[in-house]
Amino acid sequence: MLFRNLCSLVLWLSLAFAQDVPVAFTGGRVIPIAGPEIPDGVVVIEKGKIVAAGPSASIRIPANARRQDVRGKTVMPGLIDSHSHIGGIDGGDSSAPIQPEVRVLDSLDVRDARIQKAQAGGITVVNVMPGSGHLLSGQTLYLKLRDGRTVYDLLMPGADGKPLGGIKMANGTNSRRNAPFPGTRAKSAALVREEYVKAQEYRDKIHKANGDTSKLPARDLRLEALVEVLDRKRVVHHHTHRHDDILTVLRIAKEFNIRVVLHHVSDGWKVAEELGAAKAMCSIIVLDSPGGKEEAKDVSFATGGALEKAGALVGFHTDDGITDSRLFLRSPALAVRAGMSREKALFGVTMANAMMLGLEDRVGSLEAGKDADLVILSGDPLSVYTKVLETWVDGAKVFDRADPKDRLYATGGFGASHDQGPEIFYVEEFE
Template sequence: MILIKNGYIKTMSKAGDIENGQILIENGKIKAIGKDIKTTTDVEIIDAKGLLVAPGFVDGHCHIGMFEEGIGFEGDDGNEAVEPVTPQLRAIDSINPMCIAFGEALKGGVTTAVTGPGSANVIGGTFVAIKTYGKRIDNMIIKDPVAMKIAFGENPKRVYDDQHKSPSTRMATAAVLRETLFDARNYFEELEASKDDPDKKPDFDMKMEALIPVLKKEIPLKAHAHRADDIFTALRIAKEFDLDITLDHCTEGHMIADELAKENKPAFVGPTLSDKSKYELRNLTFDTPRVLVENGLKIGIITDSPVIPLQYLSLCAGLAVKAGLDEEEAWKAITINPAEIVGIADRVGSLEVGKDADIAIFEGNPLKDVDCKTKYTLIEGKVVYNN
């Protein structure tokens, strides 16, 4: 057992902050949390006096392990950019846990990453939620799959226009997605009908099979959309097929926040600490998180790693605070909010009894202090980073 004591604990739960608090860890889980926990004499002590104790950070949209740091083509495994519809692809088959980005993430207190394919394809494949520590991806998984990646705007246009193929317009991107969803729905209906009549069973189609969890609302569409019109197209298609959806990047979300409030879909905002590298980013601003929250939307702040290195997730949240976002809302945006949006809040995102002991301990406030140091990072009760 491990006892963390004397720290200022941000639980990110209804219990609120606990001054001079304690957390008891047993078998990788939080066994108790409070101010005066009775323990045995053989417990390992982490004295957090003068330190801030928080849930390990959660990045709700990145590509860690998919585009490896400092390698180039040999480690670039996030986009199968040869056909626009690839729902059968799974992130777990590309992630390299040995990528140095994982060690850097731990130094920043990031313990959970939702990672997956890039945005070259209209449908790119499934995202997975993983811990940021481990040798074998199978042992790092929290939930798989968590979402089906789809993309709008410039990226699929550019990729397939360069190949002189469709889609090279926003119209075609939407049409390709609609046609695939129609096909998947028909496939699923035939599959259901074949339960009573085996002769109606369609030939196995791996792409269509991969989309069944989307149609059943077991996972949402994860929609890469920067520009306002692309965001609305994503919402329009989700409505047409009665699908769940998250709005990822949502760069111009602040310009249409009143309309997004009517839809009440969660948004993953970012990467904002980056240059305006393409036209659809011309309205990039750290105002977006504040405006969306003020309009009642649940948000997560993201790095889109490797666009922003994952260890700077808290810096992104801090810059949103500088732009007017309430600090507590910023904490939520990198802890409990993404965990809830992705469907893993039963394990991570807050410090509560029964949850995984994924904990970051800081000297300073990582949202306010540029010189804040991560003293310890724990995943499932194991100290995986010790400064």
């Protein structure tokens, strides 16, 4: 019920901010992701949705459309970040290694300046996750980076009205600590399997009760979330670096028939064959140097290309604050430097991530019917000299580099890390 109300609020907000007239971005290079790049293209949006995208010669622009000339610029879908920590969020505490009942929803600070910085980086959808210091640190949250006053303004409700998100898990070294945390890798795996078995039994009891409330087990927030995982309604976003840890995740996912996205995948190039054969969804990180911790000692720019060749699905993430949301396009560019195809690298910051979040029908490409989430770039997406000029979410412009207030978030400088004041909705000029 609560979520239905939230949902209607979001709907109201998005209607309130959606453009009244269609907008046509004309004459730019269009990278639709859904097809080949278009040197001279048009994208038309209306009421928060894309209504057309294609070559200028073949797109009819509605007579009432406001035209925005983007000649010399590039239009591509809003970037999707499948793993970020913006919003000043937290997850589980240090009391236990497995905390599926904890929600990012209950901790997000919508005024965190890093949300504005992510908009400045062209990011329109983000999976905000708790950290990797637990085997399971909590429920993640998929956000639309609209300009928001409360967390509800940014949610992406699913068919049942509940905000979409996954669940964050980790193996390897981060989640190894003193008791009650596991002390070894085998113990880590055993604790997770034990928890899944409990959830299976809980689900069986619910099934057996067959609607008879007297026979239903007491509600268990932890197991409820895990049942969603077992039912493949909630994706596991799994931090994993070392080659053997990666295979452990796949092994357990197969045992319990779980939908899993592998995150970081630093050693992925060592087990590329296995990842390809499993058609694994890999959200990788690109770092400026190897190491920083033992399990990332062999992280490589070449992982993206190696996994692409092996046939895995490759996405990129910022892991913000590990890398900066404003430099997200640097990750696919460095992957291209090390052998990945340009096409799949750009797919990796858009559609691949949409697929990993189960949002491929709504976002990730410039196709009629999808959400009007797009970025306007000053040049080629893989050039260091290219700037994000504008970011649009649901047909509303949320970042404009020409606006000095927005530019501050793009470049940094005094005040760029301060939380948003009340001015974003109520006061035109605060300064």
